[in-house]
Amino acid sequence: MRLLLVESDKANANALIKTLKQSGITVDHAQTGHEAIDMLRHYDYDLAMTELQLEDLEGYEVIRRARKIQIQTPIIVVSGLTRAQAKIKAFHAGADDYITKPFDTEELVARLQAVVRRSRGYSTAIMTVGPLSIDLNAKAASVDGHPLQLTGKEYAILELLVLRRGNVLTKDAFLNHLYGGIDEPEMKIIDVFICKLRRKLQQFGAGSLIGTVWGRGYVLRDETRVTEPARGAPAGTTDHLHTLLQPSV
Numbered sequence: 001m002r003l004l005l006v007e008s009d010k011a012n013a014n015a016l017i018k019t020l021k022q023s024g025i026t027v028d029h030a031q032t033g034h035e036a037i038d039m040l041r042h043y044d045y046d047l048a049m050t051e052l053q054l055e056d057l058e059g060y061e062v063i064r065r066a067r068k069i070q071i072q073t074p075i076i077v078v079s080g081l082t083r084a085q086a087k088i089k090a091f092h093a094g095a096d097d098y099i100t101k102p103f104d105t106e107e108l109v110a111r112l113q114a115v116v117r118r119s120r121g122y123s124t125a126i127m128t129v130g131p132l133s134i135d136l137n138a139k140a141a142s143v144d145g146h147p148l149q150l151t152g153k154e155y156a157i158l159e160l161l162v163l164r165r166g167n168v169l170t171k172d173a174f175l176n177h178l179y180g181g182i183d184e185p186e187m188k189i190i191d192v193f194i195c196k197l198r199r200k201l202q203q204f205g206a207g208s209l210i211g212t213v214w215g216r217g218y219v220l221r222d223e224t225r226v227t228e229p230a231r232g233a234p235a236g237t238t239d240h241l242h243t244l245l246q247p248s249v
Contacts, residue, residue, distance in 0.1 A: 001116055001163075002026045002177055004043075004073075006036040006050035006062060023109045024139070024156070026177055033057030033065075040071050044173070046116050046163065052079045052086070060093045067094035074119045076112065078103070113137075120163050129165050129220060131206050134158060143204035153178055154197050157190075161210065161220035170217040194218055 003020065007013040008031050017027045028043070030036035033054045040048060048066075052059035063075050074096040079086065087098045096115050099108060113136055117125065125136040134141040134155075141148045141158055150158065160169065160177050171190040179185075198207045211219050 001046045001112065002028070002044075003112070004028050004030060004036065004039055004045045004048040006030045006033065006048065006054065006059070008032065008051065008053070008055040012051075019105055020109075023105075025109070025112070031055065033059070033062040036062050037065050037069075037071075040066055040073055041069065045073050046119075047112055048073050048075045049078055049112070050075060052077060052081060052090075060089055063090070063093040063095055072119075074115045076115060078108075116163065127162050129162055130209060131204070132158075132162070132201070132209055134162050143201060143206045146204045148200050148204075150197075150200065153193055154200070157193050158197060161218070165220045168213045168216050168219045173217070190218075 001024075003025050005013060005016060005020075005027050007016065007029065010031070013029055013031075017029060020027050028039065028045070030039050031054075033056050036048070036050065039045075050059040050062055054062070057065075059077055059079070063077075066073070066075065075094065076097040076099060077087075077090045077095045078099045078101065079090075080101040082100050090098050096119075097111060099111060113125065117127070117136070127134050127136065131144045132141065133143075136159070139155055139159075141150060141155060156178055157174060160174065171187045174190045174193075175184050175187065194210060198210055201207050201209055209221055211221050213219055
C-alpha cells in the first residue's frame, strides 16, 4: 500500500510514518493542503490520510478540492474531533472513513486495508485472481491451494499486482512501492523479482499470470480490463495492449 499522509505537525507525522512503515505501508508526507492536492494530482496513491487542522487549508477543503478535480483516491480523516457534526462534514466533503484519536494501531491498519480493498472491488482480505489467492492479513499467497514461498519483496510485488489487476504498472511504480524513494537499487532489479515470481507461480501452472507490456511494465492478467499506467508514469502508446502482453521478462 502506498499512502499519502497529510499532516502539518512534523512530530506527529514522523511518529505515524514510523508506525505505518512497520506495518509494511509506504508513506509519502505532505505538510500542507495545497501540497497534498498537488501530490494527489500527479502521483498514484492507494490511499490518503489527512488531519483536519492544517497550516493552510482545513482537511475538509483538501477533500472537497480533490473530489472537484475528479481525484478518486480514497481519503481517510484522522482527527481528535469526536463530535458527530465533524464526521458528517467530512463524509459530505467526500471522505471514505473517519478515525478519531487516540486510535489503536492495529485497528487503524485494518481500516486502511479495508478501504483500499473496497476501492479495488474486494470485500474481504482474501483476494483471488484466477488460480491465485493472496491473504492481506496473513501476507501469504497460494495457487490452487498450494502455498507460495515468497520473500517479503516478492510478496509486496504480487500484492500490488493483485490490487491493481489489469493495470499496467511501470518499473518505477514497483520501486516506489518497495523502497519509497529511499536507497532505491537499479530499475533492473524489478525484472529479477518478476522472473523469480514467475518461476514460483509456474511450479503450480500459473507462470503466465504476470504479463509483460514491452516498454511499459508488467500487469497481472485480467480478462476484463487492461488500463493505462498510473498517473505520473511515462507517456506512450497503449494501442493493442492485449497483443503486447508476454509472459517473459
